[in-house]
Structures are given as C-alpha cells and as structure tokens.
Amino acid sequence: MDVSSQKRLAAKILKVGISRVRVKNTKEVAEAITRSDIKRLIEKGYIYVVQKKGTTRIHANIIRKQKKKGRRRGAGSKKGSISSKWTEKVRPLRRMLKELKEENKIDKKNYRKLYLMVKGGFFRNKGHLLYYLKEQGILKGKRMK
Template sequence: MDLSLQKRLAAEILGVGESRVWIDPEAYDRVEAAITKEDIRKLIKDGIIRAKPEHSNSRARWRIRHVKRKKGRRRGPGHRKGGKYSKVSRKEQWMMKVRALRKELKKFKEREIITSKEYRKMYRLIKGGVFDSVAQLRNYIKELVEERM
C-alpha cells in the first residue's frame, strides 16, 4: 500500500519533512482513503497522523572530549589544525631553539672547553639570535678553541 501522497500532504500541513510524519499502522485503510488535504486534517485531528519529535545531534561525545581537553588531552601536535605557525608558534620555536643552544653552551662550560667570560659572551650572542642551530654554535666554539691554540 502506497501512502506517499498522504505522507506528502501531511508533511505540508504539519510543516515538517516527510520522514517525520507518523501514521498509525492500525489505521492504514482509513489513511489510504484520504486523498484531499481536508481528509488529512481530519486524520491529524483524530491522532491517526502525527509529527514525530525533532531529533538533534547528541552532545554526549562532545562533553566527553571537552572534559579530556580540560585535562590537557587531545592537545598534541597531531590534533592541531592550521598553518605553519598555528601548530608551533614563532615564540615556541624560538624558545625551543634558545633552550637547546643554552643547554649545549652549558655543557661546554662544564667541560671547561670555554671560559666564563666566553660563556657570557656566547650567551648574549644566543640571545641576540646569532646562532641558528646547535651545529652552528659548536662550529663557532671549535673555531674559538682553535684560535686560542
């Protein structure tokens, strides 16, 4: 039995989509006989045809993710969207570079390869952005030591 016409008419009257129109399975014969909008209105009044409630998206999964993010989870580099500097900001890149350079410089001072004066000078050079990498710093120190000898 094809009730597509009745469903379409009911959807127009109720102001909902056809998928939200509910027809009482026990009254299919009465619904099949209804062919005008007036007939459908009577069936709606009798409760044989109704609009199903609206279904919205569940926020349960969002809530779970939100709690995890508040704890600091799901914030790693694999979860970041955006361009080059939104993933690791310029400041973060600078901090990582400077920390690596200072760590390396400290090692040279502890091994007494450079003096305190040289250490201070190079510390300021690092701050000034003279060195782009740890390799460049090592090379600078190597040349400095060679000059001394």
C-alpha cells in the same frame, strides 16, 4: 495500502518533509481524500510527525571533559608548526618594543638587547616583557595602555 498521496498532503499541512510524516492506521488514512480529512486524522493522532534527528554533542562533551583534565595535549594534538607559533608570539612583542622605542621609553641599546631576547624566546608574552622592564628599571616614565 498506498498512503503516499495522503502523506504528501499531510506533509504540506504540517509544513514538514514527506519522510518525517508517519501513519498509524493505514486503512482509515487511505480513505481520507480532502485536506480536512487529513487534518481530522492529524488531530486524532493517526498521522504524526517524527522529530528531526539532531547532531549529538556527546562526543564533544567527552572531549571537553578530557581537555579539562589536561588530556589531549601531546605532540599529535598540536596545531601549526613550531615556527608559526614562534611567529605568533614574537610579532606582538616586537610591535610593543617598537612602540616603546618610538615613545622614548627605552633607549636604542636596551631596545637592541631586548629585541634579541625576544628573538631567543625569553619572554612568554607582553605582560612578561613589561614585568621584566619594570624589574630591571629599564622602563622610563609610566607605560599607559
């Protein structure tokens, strides 16, 4: 029995695609002609809609659990070149040093020394740089953020 026209009508009524419409009793559905007939069959349950297939999150969840354990951190998982990572780390440190020099919180001699230390990768981040400045007593006055 061809129920393609009934499926098309049902799809319009249910506001879904034709491929999502399913039919249980084809004989009764084939007899339906009008929209009201189709609506009656939908109420009876002879015509119904299949749920959309979504994207599974199971693989993403597994990976997240592994990362939480510290896995997936090998050389093959690293994104970006070593030089690009170095650049990302160095730029804010140099910007901070420049600000400190312009605010006269550090002198030229210390600025040059610290600049070279930043270049050499001595400081992990801006917090580490500030900690070093306070420990060594290089910072003049208070640093306001």
